[in-house]
Amino acid sequence: GAGVSQSPSNKVTEKGKDVELRCDPISGHTALYWYRQSLGQGLEFLIYFQGNSAPDKSGLPSDRFSAERTGGSVSTLTIQRTQQEDSAVYLCASSEDSTNEKLFFGSGTQLSVL
Amino acid sequence: DQQVKQNSPSLSVQEGRISILNCDYTNSMFDYFLWYKKYPAEGPTFLISISSIKDKNEDGRFTVFLNKSAKHLSLHIVPSQPGDSAVYFCAASGDGGSQGNLIFGKGTKLSVKP
Numbered sequence: 001g002a003g004v005s006q007s008p009s010n011k012v013t014e015k016g017k018d019v020e021l022r023c024d025p026i027s028g029h030t031a032l033y034w035y036r037q038s039l040g041q042g043l044e045f046l047i048y049f050q051g052n053s054a055p056d057k058s059g060l061p062s063d064r065f066s067a068e069r070t071g072g073s074v075s076t077l078t079i080q081r082t083q084q085e086d087s088a089v090y091l092c093a094s095s096e097d098s099t100n101e102k103l104f105f106g107s108g109t110q111l112s113v114l
Numbered sequence: 115d116q117q118v119k120q121n122s123p124s125l126s127v128q129e130g131r132i133s134i135l136n137c138d139y140t141n142s143m144f145d146y147f148l149w150y151k152k153y154p155a156e157g158p159t160f161l162i163s164i165s166s167i168k169d170k171n172e173d174g175r176f177t178v179f180l181n182k183s184a185k186h187l188s189l190h191i192v193p194s195q196p197g198d199s200a201v202y203f204c205a206a207s208g209d210g211g212s213q214g215n216l217i218f219g220k221g222t223k224l225s226v227k228p
Contacts, residue, residue: 004157035218042118043158043203043218056215091157101148101207103216105157 004106006092012112013082021077021109025094032075033095033103034067038088046090049075050097082113117141118206120219127226133191135222137204140185144206148216149178149189152201161202162189194226 005024013019025032034046045059049069060066064082069075079086089110093103119138127133137147145166150158164171164178164187171178177190191198204219 040220042116042120042220043205043216045215045217048215059215093157101146101163101216102160103150103158105150105159107155107157 004092004094004104006090006106006109008109009107010110010112012114014114015084016081018078018080019082019111021079021090021092021111023075023077023092023106025073025075025092026104027073028096029094029104030072030097031095032069033093034075034077035091035093036088037091037108043091046077079111082111084113087111087113116219117144118204118217118219120202120204120222122222123220124223124225127194127224129196129226129228130193133189133194133198133224133226135189135191135202135204135224137187137189137219138185139187139206141206141208141217142185143208144217146207147178147180147187148205148207149176150203150205150218152203152221158203191224194224196226196228199224199226 007022030051032049035043047067048056064080067077089108091108093105095103117140148163149161151161152158162173162176162178164180169180180187201221201223203221205216
């Protein structure tokens with residue numbers, strides 16, 4: 001595709017439910033990142049994938065959060081047993097590789113946990 | 115503790131004048147700095163970057179200045195245009211840009227008035 005695609009664009013869920021957020025990076029980009037932006041906050045790093053290397057999960061806030069990247073392309077961020085504090089915009093980005101600082105972001109998924 | 119700080123949450127400037135957005139950082143290991151621009155309901159887009167071996171980088175109307183001794187960088191936009199109205203995020207990296215974990219500030223909302 002022309003850019004990074006994220007789905008859904010909006011997700012409303014009830015506290016305690018699981019959610020899955022999807023990211024389609026730019027074709028050929030080997031590096032993929034997940035960030036989130038809570039209201040009034042900056043972008044908070046969550047997880048980073050580079051090629052076939054083990055992902056950098058250092059930003060995941062709890063073990064309720066997990067992500068995978070299948071076939072080196074599409075990525076899914078899963079949040080189990082959602083809490084109200086999980087409400088945020090979840091942004092996915094990709095870059096040509098880990099040495100390229102120019103990240104291309106998707107439009108994000110607005111997650112609202114009621 | 116915030117490692118990248120944008121102390122002005124908002125800035126209003128008249129069209130044609132200069133916009134100066136400021137950013138401070140605390141980690142002396144940061145050696146690559148970037149500015150991203152974000153419109154509502156869109157993901158951030160890369161604007162300009164600077165390596166710590168430089169003190170200035172210019173791209174058209176946009177110039178970034180880096181003062182390493184003060185751990186301070188600024189983005190100058192001149193002349194400012196109404197289309198520049200957006201949220202501007204400062205970001206820093208500690209490994210020449212190759213680290214997957216960019217640290218972002220909270221952003222400054224720029225409003226350029228016609």
